[in-house]
Amino acid sequence: MSDSAQHASPVSIGFDIGGTNLRASVVDRAGRVVDTLQEKSRRDAECMEHLIVEMTRSLQNRHQVGAVGVAVAGFLDPTCSIVQFAPHLPWRDAPLKSRLQEHLDVPVVLEHDANSAAYGEFRYGAAVGAKTWALCAIGTGIGATLMHNGEIFRGAYGIAPELGHLPVVPNGRPCACGKRGCLERYCSGTALAFGARELLESDPGTSSPLRDKPEFTGEDVMRAARAGDELALRAMGDFSDWLSIALSMVGDIFDPELIVVGGGVSANADLFLSAATQKAQKLVVGAGHRPQPLVKVAELGGDAGMIGVATLAASAAGLW
Ligand SMILES: [Zn+2]
Incomplete structure (x- = not known):
């Protein structure tokens, strides 16, 4: 460890574990990312744990690390110690927190990615x-x-809120969770591409640059909409309508003062968010006779999870 690292105030590491990449960010008390590492995710749980430990040690050589936070895309038990189920990750009912803690000399915190x-x-x-x-x-x-x-509201068993899997269309599009008609099959980047594909199929005469790209994504649809493509704009309109329903449901269930829209689609929020918000304000129960939540775009982008979990870990360790 260098002299400057020895004397600097301690930092915290936030891990983001994705199905493809394992990313680590070193976060300081101002919430700034001061260093990062990235590796390919491993398929095997033990290899993945070994990699998290190795990446932590390598960052400990460069920084005075006081805590480690790990953001997991999956279900954790209510004490945030066990990964019960994570569709794209190798852990099933795995005591990940204690397994990592065994090998690391700083406090470890697990948290759900959202x-x-x-x-x-x-x-x-x-x-x-x-x-x-x-x-x-x-x-x-x-x-x-x-x-x-x-405080983060977890529900009684750590699952809440599974907004994406509220069924909004009876017998609708099949969802990876095993149900049909879930909200995220209509209101997500994946759903945007799916909707555009449906429009292309139902309207074979319409020309669209999306026709030349068989494997297009939601991002491609947003790019085409930005360039004025009519079919992409129609798909965006459907997406925005579904988002207005999602926002109104959040308003009706939680009655929040603020809804922050983040995730991949939020980079293009100027294409849909204000229309969706206006529509949502008319869909909540008692519209016109109740305060409406402010709807804002997330500000931390793809680093939000790592910054957040590093800060949760820092707070649990009493660093800041
Ligand atoms: Zn579902």
Whole structure:
């Protein structure tokens, strides 16, 4: 460890574990990312744990690390110690926290990925100062978090809120969760591409640059919409309508003062968010006779989860 690292105030590491990449960010007390590492995710649980330990040790050589936070895209038990189920990760009912803690000499904290991102936005981003607010992270699916008085609301068993899997269309599009008609099959980046594909098939005469790209994504649809492509704009309109329903449901269930929209689609929020918000304001029960939540775009981008979980770990370790 260098002299400057020895004397600097301690930092915290936030891990983001994805199905493809394992990313680590070193976060300081101002919520700034001061260093990063990235490796390819491993398929085997033991290899993945070994890699997390190795990456931590390598960052400990460069920084005075006081805590480690790990954001997991999956179900954790209510004490955030065990990964019960994570569709794209190798752990099943695995005591990940104690396994990592065995090999690391600083406190380890696990947290759900959407909760981690929400905590990042709450401490340093779009939700600073908010008392009752919700994060809707919209990308491949929908990740949602509710925070009240600075605390993450988990429900009785650590699952809440599974906004993306509320059934909105009886017998609708099949979902990876095993149900049909879930909200995230209509309101996500994946759903945007799916909807555009349906429009292309139902309207074979319409020309669109999307026709020449068989494997297009939600991002491609947004790019085509930005360039004025009519079919992409129609798909965006459908997506925006579904988002307005999602926002109104969040309003009706949680009655928050603020809803922050994050995730992959939020980079293009100027294409849909204000229309969706206006529509949502008419869909909530008692519209016109109740205060409406402010709807904002997330501010920390793809680093939100790592910043949030690093800060949760720092706070648990008493660093800041
Ligand atoms: Zn589902």
